[in-house]
Amino acid sequence: MNNPWVKYSIYFVFMILLQGMVFNQVQFSGLVYPMVYIIAIIMLPVETSLVASIVIALLLGIGVDMFSDTFGLHTSSSLLIAYIRPFILKLVRPRDGYDNVLLLSIHDMGKTWFLTFAAILVAIHHLWFFIFEILRFDLIFSIILKTVFSTLVTLFIIVLLQYLLYKPTKK
Amino acid sequence: MKNLFNFLKKFRNFLLFFFLQVFILGVYFNSKNYHKATFINTSSAISGWMLKNRHNISKHFKLEAAIDSLAIANSELLASQPRSYYQLQDKLFIINDSIYEQQYEYTPATVINSTTNKRNNYITINKGSILGVEKGMGVISDDGIVGFVVDVSNHYAIIKTILSDKVNISAKIKEQEEVRGQIKWDGTDSEVLQLHGITSDIIVTGGETILTKGSNGVYPEGIVVGTLKNDFVNDGSLTLKLNVDLGVNFSQLYTVYLVKNILKTEQKSIEQNYFNE
Numbered sequence: 001m002n003n004p005w006v007k008y009s010i011y012f013v014f015m016i017l018l019q020g021m022v023f024n025q026v027q028f029s030g031l032v033y034p035m036v037y038i039i040a041i042i043m044l045p046v047e048t049s050l051v052a053s054i055v056i057a058l059l060l061g062i063g064v065d066m067f068s069d070t071f072g073l074h075t076s077s078s079l080l081i082a083y084i085r086p087f088i089l090k091l092v093r094p095r096d097g098y099d100n101v102l103l104l105s106i107h108d109m110g111k112t113w114f115l116t117f118a119a120i121l122v123a124i125h126h127l128w129f130f131i132f133e134i135l136r137f138d139l140i141f142s143i144i145l146k147t148v149f150s151t152l153v154t155l156f157i158i159v160l161l162q163y164l165l166y167k168p169t170k171k
Numbered sequence: 172m173k174n175l176f177n178f179l180k181k182f183r184n185f186l187l188f189f190f191l192q193v194f195i196l197g198v199y200f201n202s203k204n205y206h207k208a209t210f211i212n213t214s215s216a217i218s219g220w221m222l223k224n225r226h227n228i229s230k231h232f233k234l235e236a237a238i239d240s241l242a243i244a245n246s247e248l249l250a251s252q253p254r255s256y257y258q259l260q261d262k263l264f265i266i267n268d269s270i271y272e273q274q275y276e277y278t279p280a281t282v283i284n285s286t287t288n289k290r291n292n293y294i295t296i297n298k299g300s301i302l303g304v305e306k307g308m309g310v311i312s313d314d315g316i317v318g319f320v321v322d323v324s325n326h327y328a329i330i331k332t333i334l335s336d337k338v339n340i341s342a343k344i345k346e347q348e349e350v351r352g353q354i355k356w357d358g359t360d361s362e363v364l365q366l367h368g369i370t371s372d373i374i375v376t377g378g379e380t381i382l383t384k385g386s387n388g389v390y391p392e393g394i395v396v397g398t399l400k401n402d403f404v405n406d407g408s409l410t411l412k413l414n415v416d417l418g419v420n421f422s423q424l425y426t427v428y429l430v431k432n433i434l435k436t437e438q439k440s441i442e443q444n445y446f447n448e
Contacts, residue, residue: 020218021225027422030288030361050184058191066218069286069293069329071202072195079195083188132199134290139358 004045012060015040020067023157031149035074035126036157037064041082042121043105046098050086057082070133077129081121092117106159107168118158123151213284213295214324222295223327226283230425237425244313275391277428278302280328287361287421292334294318296427299326307389309430315395315418316340316383317427332421333396334361341387342366342396345380347373354381354396354415361421364397366413373411377401381415388435 019037026034040060044053061075068074089098094113106114126147134143179186213222284295298304300323310317310330318332333340333356340354352368366381379399385392397415405411432438 017221021221024284024286025229027286027288033288051187054184054188054191061195065212066215067213067222069212069284069295070199070289071212072199076192076195076199079188079192083184132196134358136358142359 012040012056016060016063016067019064024068026153031146032153033146033150034154034157035064035077035129035150036154036161037074038078038081038122038125038154039118039158039161041078041085042118042158043103044085046089046101046104050083053082053085054079073129073132076132077125080128081125084124085121088117088120092120102169103166105166105169106162107166114162115155115159119151119155122154122158123147126151126154212322212329213293214299214322214327214329216324219283219295219324219327222284223297226281226297230281233423233425236423240313241426274432274434276431276433278304278431280304280427280429282424282427283327285332285421285424287334290358291336292332292361292421293321294330294332294421294424294427296328296330296429297326298429299324299328301325303431304328304429305431309389309432310427311390311394311430312419312424312427314420315397316390317419317421317424319389320429330427333364334421340390340396341384342381343384344375344399345382347375347379351384352413362417363400364415364417366399366415367410369411369413370409371405371407371411375399375403375411375413377403388432388438390430 015037019035023034023036026032037060041053041057044056048056057078058075061072061078064070064074064078065072092113094109101108104114104117109117127143130143130146130150134146213219278298280296280298282294283297286292286294294310294317296310304320304323306320306323308320310319316333318330318335318338320328321331322329331338333354335356336358338356342352342354344350344352350369350373352366355365355367357365369375377399378401381396381399383390383392383394383396385394395418397418400414400416403411403413
């Protein structure tokens with residue numbers, strides 16, 4: 001049980017089920033569609049190789065697609081954020097680097113850092129998702145509204161889950 | 172050759188990402204086409220089973236609305252039966268009917284998963300190919316037209332609803348039978364559809380019932396689509412832009428009926444020599 005990858009696999013399946021069974025049913029006003037499962041990509045350890053995170057994103061996306069009749073849209077968006085995550089990590093690098101970081105959680109990294117990092121990735125993921133879902137230039141206003149509101153709700157749930165699932169790691 | 176390997180090594184990650192992305196988007200755009208769905212969907216065994224179990228829990232929250240609509244449908248059916256009529260003459264009702272032959276059969280099914288907030292909205296139902304569900308069958312509910320079957324597994328089927336891109340359904344106005352149009356959805360409001368092809372010389376006032384025309388044999392004639400809204404403007408253009416209030420509430424959908432057209436193969440076989448040239 002102490003192997004971090006065993007823990008991660010359980011967490012991974014849990015996230016797919018949570019998205020498929022609970023958050024796919026959130027359908028008020030047509031603007032809010034929280035996609036919380038991407039936290040499983042956002043919180044991968046810093047030293048994960050890019051190939052590993054792309055493969056994880058592929059499996060995660062297919063898992064969620066199987067529950068939501070989106071035929072690969074979730075997979076595509078997950079692949080995108082898995083690919084650009086190292087660049088964003090570099091962009092929001094804290095002053096003393098990532099050397100002592102065990103877990104990219106809100107407790108270990110601080111509220112400001114975590115919210116900035118998660119907000120960038122969630123916004124990119126949602127924007128890509130809604131652009132390819134709607135794919136019409138005359139509905140661009142609707143794409144932007146959906147992205148903004150869904151990003152806010154997803155971030156809120158992600159922060160909530162942080163406090164529910166994690167404790168600060170002891171150093 | 173060495174340069175090529177160096178290049179591949181340098182851009183390995185990008186190439187992996189790029190090819191996966193192109194492949195997945197290919198799958199996605201392929202499945203957006205009319206009458207096509209891919210292997211990644213809710214009719215697969217694992218997710219279908221799980222969604223069915225979730226439905227077994229959450230169905231109790233929808234039962235009241237479902238029972239109400241079934242009761243209304245039942246009372247309408249009872250009212251239309253011969254025994255509900257007062258018999259003015261003896262032997263007026265003919266039992267062995269040689270005028271009508273049954274053309275449509277209906278199979279009830281339960282909705283176990285649905286969406287309403289996407290550009291293309293799908294429904295998963297709990298009947299599959301074992302019980303005779305086929306691709307292309309029409310789907311209706313007590314309140315009106317729902318969609319058509321796009322993919323079938325052994326125990327489940329996926330329905331593309333009329334709340335989707337590139338779905339055209341020929342329709343007519345109940346009060347003016349000869350007026351024909353096309354029903355489409357513009358993707359903005361999940362309770363409002365658009366009726367195209369009504370020329371501006373036709374007088375409509377709003378409140379008319381829109382029915383299916385039933386010309387291609389997927390739906391029977393006269394299934395309700397919705398009610399015409401009166402928010403259109405006659406601005407002098409050739410056709411009117413009409414909005415239709417949808418009859419079906421997709422988020423409350425519980426029981427649907429699969430329509431099987433017994434005469435469809437006959438219609439297709441006689442049409443194919445002339446319509447597909």
